[in-house]
Amino acid sequence: MKTDVLPIDNPIRMHAAVQKAVALLDQGAVIALPTETVYGLAADAMNTDAVKSIYAIKGRPATNPLIVHVAGRSMLAGCVPSWPEVAERFLRAFWPGPLTLVLPKAAGISSQITAGLDSVALRWPLHPFMQRVIETLGRPVAAPSANLANQLSPTSAAQVLAQLKGRIPLIVDGGSASVGIESTVLDLCGEYPVVLRPGMIHLESLRAVDPNTTPRQATQGDGPGASAEAACKSPGLHQKHYAPSAPMRVIRWNASESLARFPARFHANAHKTCVLCHEHLPDPACFLRVSVIPSDPEAYARALYAELYACDRLHPELILVESVPDTHPWDGIRDRLYRASSA
Ligand code: AMP
Numbered sequence: 001m002k003t004d005v006l007p008i009d010n011p012i013r014m015h016a017a018v019q020k021a022v023a024l025l026d027q028g029a030v031i032a033l034p035t036e037t038v039y040g041l042a043a044d045a046m047n048t049d050a051v052k053s054i055y056a057i058k059g060r061p062a063t064n065p066l067i068v069h070v071a072g073r074s075m076l077a078g079c080v081p082s083w084p085e086v087a088e089r090f091l092r093a094f095w096p097g098p099l100t101l102v103l104p105k106a107a108g109i110s111s112q113i114t115a116g117l118d119s120v121a122l123r124w125p126l127h128p129f130m131q132r133v134i135e136t137l138g139r140p141v142a143a144p145s146a147n148l149a150n151q152l153s154p155t156s157a158a159q160v161l162a163q164l165k166g167r168i169p170l171i172v173d174g175g176s177a178s179v180g181i182e183s184t185v186l187d188l189c190g191e192y193p194v195v196l197r198p199g200m201i202h203l204e205s206l207r208a209v210d211p212n213t214t215p216r217q218a219t220q221g222d223g224p225g226a227s228a229e230a231a232c233k234s235p236g237l238h239q240k241h242y243a244p245s246a247p248m249r250v251i252r253w254n255a256s257e258s259l260a261r262f263p264a265r266f267h268a269n270a271h272k273t274c275v276l277c278h279e280h281l282p283d284p285a286c287f288l289r290v291s292v293i294p295s296d297p298e299a300y301a302r303a304l305y306a307e308l309y310a311c312d313r314l315h316p317e318l319i320l321v322e323s324v325p326d327t328h329p330w331d332g333i334r335d336r337l338y339r340a341s342s343a
């Protein structure tokens, strides 16, 4: 299959790409579209065969449900039996934006999308192209990240092309994703809101809307003790996820230590090791590559996957990442670094 890449860098190209994307979705095709979080692998959410194709193309386990993307309130009616007051408060605060809300599903949402769960994950994306595609199609769009299962999420069209060339007919190139990591996933099915996956909309911001919001228990799908219960509640939260192909280690070090000694500890050579740092800058001459990422959570998230892709292309023996602060704005980044390094 030939994979077209369409830019949307002016209004005429944007319009043409919307028409092309909507025509393909309407025919049941699976295509890659830019969103503000990461690039999505999109299909018409109401077309069961198209939704099945998403799983086949990605090699995604059938047990890992998809996020349904809407544009506007009117589309919510077909997705959920009712719209609770708590959901309305989160909608007003954060939609459109990088927050996914999990709610009991309407009958019209197929179990292909929800992997057999009674709940559905919903998001109203901020990206203007994605909004226009969904509005023009007139139906919600199911879209996981546009990568092969267990690989890095793409934040640029080039990264999608590298993984999915020949497998899909269209990639729309919207430039670099402005958020850079996957959405925060918030479960609203229980007594109080629970963060299933941390993201750039973090706990402090969520608690400003509902003070009862709690993080997922640390043992649930979040570390060596990843429980079956967590995998069942949000099956995408497997520990090994969001990972580059090279082994990765997150390390804490201070300026007085020689970073050059760390690779040996992990049985790697320094000159075959890539380093991602934001505060302590090592001597670049010692390493295969040194990426200096801004020490600000928003800028860090935007850069993270692009830097990991760039490292991976060099086939290093090891990727060493300087640990990030323990504060809530960094929760989503810490989560991805943890998962990527526990592969
Ligand atoms: P991705 O689209 O690849 O960013 O992954 C979607 C995430 O949303 C995964 O972590 C899923 O487990 C989670 N998710 C999707 N639907 C549900 C649901 N009904 N209940 C809980 N988590 C969900």
Ligand code: MG
Pocket: 144, 145, 153
């Ligand atoms: Mg994904």
